[in-house]
Amino acid sequence: MKEIPGGVCAPKGFRAGGIWCGIKASSRKRDLALIYSEKPCTASAMFTTNKVKAASVLVSREHVSGGVLRAVIANSGNANACTGEAGIAAAKKMAELAADLFAINPKEVAVASTGVIGVPLPVAAIESGIESLGNSLKADEAGHAAALEAIMTTDTRRKDGAFETDIDSKTVRIGGMVKGSGMIHPNMATMLCFITTDVSITREMLDKALKMAVKRSFNRLTVDGDTSTNDTVLVMASGEAGNAAINSEGPAFTLFAGLLQSLCVKLTRAMARDGEGATKLVTVKVTGAASEDDAEMLSKAVAGSSLVKAACFGADANWGRVLCAMGYSGAEFDPSAVDVRFASRAGEVLVCSSGSSIPFSEETAKNVLSEEEIEIVIKAGTGKGDAAAWGCDLTYDYVKINGDYRS
Structure with missing residues (x-):
């Protein structure tokens, strides 16, 4: 191809x-x-x-x-x-x-x-x-x-x-x-x-x-x-x-x-x-889920979270918002088995291991999340289900664009 x-x-x-x-x-x-x-x-x-x-x-x-x-x-x-x-x-x-x-x-x-x-x-x-x-x-x-x-x-x-x-x-x-x-x-x-x-x-x-x-x-x-x-x-x-x-x-x-x-x-x-007002493409990749459907639900919930999207805009490594979105996704997973990484062409950083906080460089994380294309990489467990979802950051311009769309 x-x-x-x-x-x-x-x-x-x-x-x-x-x-x-x-x-x-x-x-x-x-x-x-x-x-x-x-x-x-x-x-x-x-x-x-x-x-x-x-x-x-x-x-x-x-x-x-x-x-x-x-x-x-x-x-x-x-x-x-x-x-x-x-x-x-x-x-x-x-x-x-x-x-x-x-x-x-x-x-x-x-x-x-x-x-x-x-x-x-x-x-x-x-x-x-x-x-x-x-x-x-x-x-x-x-x-x-x-x-x-x-x-x-x-x-x-x-x-x-x-x-x-x-x-x-x-x-x-x-x-x-x-x-x-x-x-x-x-x-x-x-x-x-x-x-x-x-x-x-x-x-x-x-x-x-x-x-x-x-x-x-x-x-x-x-x-x-x-x-x-x-x-x-x-x-x-x-x-x-x-x-x-x-x-x-x-x-x-x-x-x-x-x-x-x-x-x-x-x-x-x-x-x-090219999401309205977007400055970043956000890809959420989930592996290790119980099934592809579970991986899809997890990835879509994270990509769709307004709080996650806002954190991406601010290059804030707020990984707790990622787990929060996973928790209301409706998918089956063990929160204590979750690993979360942020990645981009600037590198990658592990921010959560086994569902808990770990030491990481905030400066490195900010550099990673400041790129135009970023990935949130999630290991949800030891299953065989994987999926990716796509979204963007949430910016001030989104409200500006939609505030006067009819005019």
Whole structure:
């Protein structure tokens, strides 16, 4: 497996683009994106677990249920959530407008939105820009970059990636983009994530691979404890790579599932690093738990603790907050068997052994925790369960950003 450029345009058969159409009057950034496949794609998706679901989620869930998609159209600046029947009509209109560009069935188009909740979506702006959006499509890095910019809101950096590997002596590629900076918490993390691949795979096996990847990536990410109304992760597989169709578990499926998971973890880390107001990426690694599920609960509780996040911001080696979060995680473990280390490129320091305090250098610990990427490494016992979760520090700027989000 190697990393390649191109994002969603790296796999064969895909074009992407993005434009400004004026959805949010106070901004001139691109706000409307489109990803299109030359051929029908096997499609799979997962959506928010929030009971309050945006219109785009409801419409896309219906459209992807058929297992075949050709395109996804997405906007930023307006979430089209809590907008009633008018919101549903707007989401369906978006799909129809995109479908008309290519003379395809609107049900072959997924829809996604992100932005302010509770404000009617200005469909007229999308309609006026749809022809320009179609003309913006490119099968290269420029097309990918334009689409990615168009789905960003409070994001401060690009979050994308692409990989390739060989399956059945055929080169298979996968690429993706994601937006997400705040209102992020399992299950799933708040995001719009679009993934393309040219692998040939059945719907059943694509569903299986996506669920595995999401469980070990996006569902282990937290920024602020809020799960959105709009979360969407969507995969389209064109089959253009020419490999024998993956229709069961085996070596080919294992290779593809690993490829998808690697991409999702890369995107997850990028979202954690770009958490609203964040200055640090925090990775929590747990080993020795009774099971993988217990390790996951422990790592997510620590990564999601406001007190742990605040300590990371202040480079304060307050390991007691780590054990406290473990204690309310719901996981089975023996507190007297816990070891905790803080690590970064500045080194590492053991701060807790067998659940108790030990002498350590506060200066060394502060240096370790002052880096932009830090790890909290926990040995929970002698079991075989391990897992990682990702988050960020909690800063003054988080409140500042979210205090005036609507303006």
